Amino acid sequence: MSWLHLGCRAAMPPSTWPDRTSSTLSEAYYQPSLTAEYDEDSPGGDFDFFSNLVTKWEAAARLPGDSTRQVVVRSGVVLGRGGGAISHMLLPFRLGLGGPIGSGHQFFPWIHIGDLAGILTHALEANHVHGVLNGVAPSSATNAEFAQALGAALGHRAFIPVPSTIVQAVFGRERAIMLLEGQKVIPRRTLATGYQYSFPELGAALKEIVA
Numbered sequence: 001m002s003w004l005h006l007g008c009r010a011a012m013p014p015s016t017w018p019d020r021t022s023s024t025l026s027e028a029y030y031q032p033s034l035t036a037e038y039d040e041d042s043p044g045g046d047f048d049f050f051s052n053l054v055t056k057w058e059a060a061a062r063l064p065g066d067s068t069r070q071v072v073v074r075s076g077v078v079l080g081r082g083g084g085a086i087s088h089m090l091l092p093f094r095l096g097l098g099g100p101i102g103s104g105h106q107f108f109p110w111i112h113i114g115d116l117a118g119i120l121t122h123a124l125e126a127n128h129v130h131g132v133l134n135g136v137a138p139s140s141a142t143n144a145e146f147a148q149a150l151g152a153a154l155g156h157r158a159f160i161p162v163p164s165t166i167v168q169a170v171f172g173r174e175r176a177i178m179l180l181e182g183q184k185v186i187p188r189r190t191l192a193t194g195y196q197y198s199f200p201e202l203g204a205a206l207k208e209i210v211a
Contacts, residue, residue, distance in 0.1 A: 022061035026074035026134055027109050029054045032181030034105055039188040040074075040132040049174055071123040073116070075135035076185060080113030081209050090210070093150050099160040101167060104144030106182035109136045112199035112208070122195045134187040138200050143182065146202065153206040 028050035030038040038044070045055035058072050077085050092098045116135050123129045141149070151158030168176040199205035 022058065022070075022072050025050070025054055026076050026136055026185050027178060027183060029074055030183040030185060032106070032177070032183055034107075037184045037186055038134075039186045040134050040190075048177070050178065069127065069130050071129055072132045073119055073123060073135040074132060074185075075116055076109030076111045076137070078113050078116055079110055079205060079209055084113070086209060089150065090154075093147075093154050093156060093158060096156045097160055098147055098151055098156070098158040099162060100142075100144040100147045100158075101162045102143070102164040102180040104142060104147065104161065106143050106180060107184040108141050108143045108146045108182055109185040110141065110146065110202065110205075111136050112205040115197050115199055118198065119190060119195055122193065126193060129193045131189070133190040133193070134185050135190070136185045136187050137202065137205070138187055138191060138197060139202060140184050140186070141202050149202045150206050150210075152203065153210050 026038075030036075030042060030044040031047050031051070036042075045051045045058075054074075061070075061072065063070060079086050089098065115137065119133060119135050123133060147158040164176070164180050167179055170176075171179065199208065
């Protein structure tokens with residue numbers, strides 16, 4: 001998930017690229033909160049190591065001047081088949097041992113991989129799109145709600161929580177923060193540009209992934 005994707009027309013020399021789209025991690029940019037709601041205009045990017053890293057990624061992807069239409073897509077946790085976040089979760093959930101991480105109250109900004117690809121394509125092809133887009137699903141969920149939905153998609157209950165102390169011991173303090181704390185991120189501008197989600201609801205997205 002910690003990656004930078006540049007979607008450009010590679011056959012053209014850099015000086016003539018008409019569009020530039022980059023993707024960074026929304027769950028690292030916005031400050032964790034149980035109550036705040038973040039859209040594309042919300043402040044962030046300056047409160048810890050990961051948020052500063054995202055700010056540097058976005059700065060590195062930005063081209064000087066106004067001659068190039070530029071879009072930054074801040075993605076949530078990407079869910080898809082064959083890898084990514086979901087691959088580490090499937091085994092315990094299939095065994096009926098899955099459950100929320102920590103308190104489970106933290107928000108879990110997510111997006112189906114098909115919609116992330118769709119937003120990136122939309123950003124490249126729609127000339128009216130510019131600036132920051134939140135690459136998250138329009139339906140927000142807490143970590144506990146995500147665990148429940150994944151368990152339901154697999155036909156198992158998901159009620160065994162993973163204590164925060166274990167998460168910190170396994171992943172270390174910095175990475176554990178990204179699992180134990182979350183943000184409610186809204187794709188307000190993404191929706192306003194006219195993008196239509198293929199998987200706006202968590203339950204349907206997870207059922208497609210684990211089918």
